[in-house]
Amino acid sequence: EPEVTQTPSHQVTQMGQEVILRCVPISNHLYFYWYRQILGQKVEFLVSFYNNEISEKSEIFDDQFSVERPDGSNFTLKIRSTKLEDSAMYFCASSPGTLNTGELFFGEGSRLTVL
Amino acid sequence: AQSVTQLDSQVPVFEEAPVELRCNYSSSVSVYLFWYVQYPNQGLQLLLKYLSGSTLVKGINGFEAEFNKSQTSFHLRKPSVHISDTAEYFCAVSEEGRRALTFGSGTRLQVQP
Numbered sequence: 001e002p003e004v005t006q007t008p009s010h011q012v013t014q015m016g017q018e019v020i021l022r023c024v025p026i027s028n029h030l031y032f033y034w035y036r037q038i039l040g041q042k043v044e045f046l047v048s049f050y051n052n053e054i055s056e057k058s059e060i061f062d063d064q065f066s067v068e069r070p071d072g073s074n075f076t077l078k079i080r081s082t083k084l085e086d087s088a089m090y091f092c093a094s095s096p097g098t099l100n101t102g103e104l105f106f107g108e109g110s111r112l113t114v115l
Numbered sequence: 116a117q118s119v120t121q122l123d124s125q126v127p128v129f130e131e132a133p134v135e136l137r138c139n140y141s142s143s144v145s146v147y148l149f150w151y152v153q154y155p156n157q158g159l160q161l162l163l164k165y166l167s168g169s170t171l172v173k174g175i176n177g178f179e180a181e182f183n184k185s186q187t188s189f190h191l192r193k194p195s196v197h198i199s200d201t202a203e204y205f206c207a208v209s210e211e212g213r214r215a216l217t218f219g220s221g222t223r224l225q226v227q228p
Contacts, residue, residue: 004158031214043159043205043218056215091158095214104216106151106158 006107023092033093117142121219136191138206145211148189153203
C-alpha cells in the first residue's frame with residue numbers, strides 16, 4: 001500500500017541552524033501539507049501546496065519557513081533559523097485530486113529537537 | 116475561524132466495553148468533520164468522515180460517529196473495544212472550500228484487559 005515517507009525520523013539541531021525536513025508524498029497525489037505537533041499540544045496546520053505553489057498557510061508559517069518540491073517527488077519543509085519553540089513533531093501529508101474529501105494521508109512524522 | 120474541542124484527554128476502558136469519545140466544534144460556515152487515529156509510532160490515519168448526507172457515519176475498525184448540527188457535536192463511538200484500539204484519537208474539521216484541517220487536542224483511549 002502506498003504511503004507517505006518522511007526523513008529524518010528525528011533531528012537534533014542547535015538554535016539558529018537551518019533544518020530541512022523531507023517528505024515523499026504518495027505518487028499520484030496532487031496536494032501536499034505540513035502540520036506540526038508541539039509536545040502535549042494540538043496538531044496544527046502549517047501549509048498546503050498545490051501545483052508548485054502554496055495554496056494556503058497558517059499564521060505559524062512565517063518567513064522562517066519555506067516549502068519546496070524540488071524534483072517532482074520530494075516535498076521539503078525548511079526552517080531557516082531554528083528557535084527553541086520550533087521543537088515539535090512535523091507531519092507531512094498528501095491528498096489526491098481536486099475533490100476535497102478531507103482524507104489526508106500522513107507520514108509517521110519527523111521529530112525536531114532544537115537545543 | 117473554526118475550533119475543535121475534545122473534552123476528554125484520556126479515556127480508560129475495559130476490553131469489550133462500549134466507548135464514546137466526545138468532540139464539539141464551532142464554525143460560522145459549513146464544515147466537514149473527521150476522526151483520525153494515531154497508533155503508537157505511526158502517522159495519523161483516517162477513521163471516518165462526514166461530508167454530507169446521513170448524519171451517522173461508519174468507519175474502519177467498527178467505529179461510527181454521529182453528526183449533530185444543533186449540538187455542534189461529532190462524537191465517536193464503538194460498541195465493543197479491543198486492546199488493539201489503544202491509540203490517540205483526533206477529531207478534526209475543515210471548512211467547506213478549504214483544505215486545512217483544524218484538529219482537537221486528542222483523546223488517548225486506553226483499553227485494559
